Amino acid sequence: MNFKELCQARFSCRAFEQREIETEKQEYIKECVRLAPSAVNRQPWLFYWITDEPRLQAVKTSYHRDWINDVPAIILCCKNEAEAWTRRYDTHNHADIDIAIAIEHLCLAATEQGLATCWVCNFDINQLKGLFEFPEGYEPVALIPIGYAAAEDPGKNRKDTEDIWK
Numbered sequence: 001m002n003f004k005e006l007c008q009a010r011f012s013c014r015a016f017e018q019r020e021i022e023t024e025k026q027e028y029i030k031e032c033v034r035l036a037p038s039a040v041n042r043q044p045w046l047f048y049w050i051t052d053e054p055r056l057q058a059v060k061t062s063y064h065r066d067w068i069n070d071v072p073a074i075i076l077c078c079k080n081e082a083e084a085w086t087r088r089y090d091t092h093n094h095a096d097i098d099i100a101i102a103i104e105h106l107c108l109a110a111t112e113q114g115l116a117t118c119w120v121c122n123f124d125i126n127q128l129k130g131l132f133e134f135p136e137g138y139e140p141v142a143l144i145p146i147g148y149a150a151a152e153d154p155g156k157n158r159k160d161t162e163d164i165w166k
């Protein structure tokens with residue numbers, strides 16, 4: 001797959017097989033995430049690859065959609081704003097940008113390895129914070145269900161090139 005093919009192949013998958021992900025694939029994805037760039041190289045992130053039932057259930061209860069129930073693994077992605085770079089001209093904190101890049105590395109690496117993912121941000125953050133103990137300064141940004149797809153990409157619906165490139 002060239003990069004464009006990889007971008008086309010990645011899709012938001014909401015149905016997964018009950019199949020474990022091979023250790024080599026997990027390590028490959030973790031390394032691709034580790035190599036992500038970040039502002040001033042602060043790397044203000046922490047990731048949990050969750051497959052054990054107690055933690056999986058806890059994370060799932062914070063996202064109120066039925067499809068999450070059968071997901072075999074979820075990567076919980078956290079940012080740390082205190083560690084991230086803040087632009088002094090307007091005090092804009094870059095933690096969200098940094099972690100978004102790392103998460104997209106994750107999703108694209110997973111796709112390349114024949115796996116599927118879905119960004120999930122519409123979780124109840126307060127509920128999750130109450131269920132899960134995060135180290136000081138870290139807070140969840142996204143849940144990424146990951147595994148072997150049991151659904152196909154319904155197709156891409158995107159703005160036209162001329163509408164987004166000037």
Ligand SMILES: Cc1cc2nc3c(=O)[nH]c(=O)nc-3n(C[C@H](O)[C@H](O)[C@H](O)COP(=O)(O)O)c2cc1C
Pocket residue numbers: 010011012013118119120121122123156
């Ligand atoms: C930041 C972000 C948050 C998202 N949150 C959710 C979510 O909470 N639940 C969900 O089902 N999909 C979520 N998505 C997936 C989008 O709906 C999806 O990426 C978009 O519709 C394009 O479809 P595609 O990923 O299949 O190309 C999210 C995507 C992004 C990038």
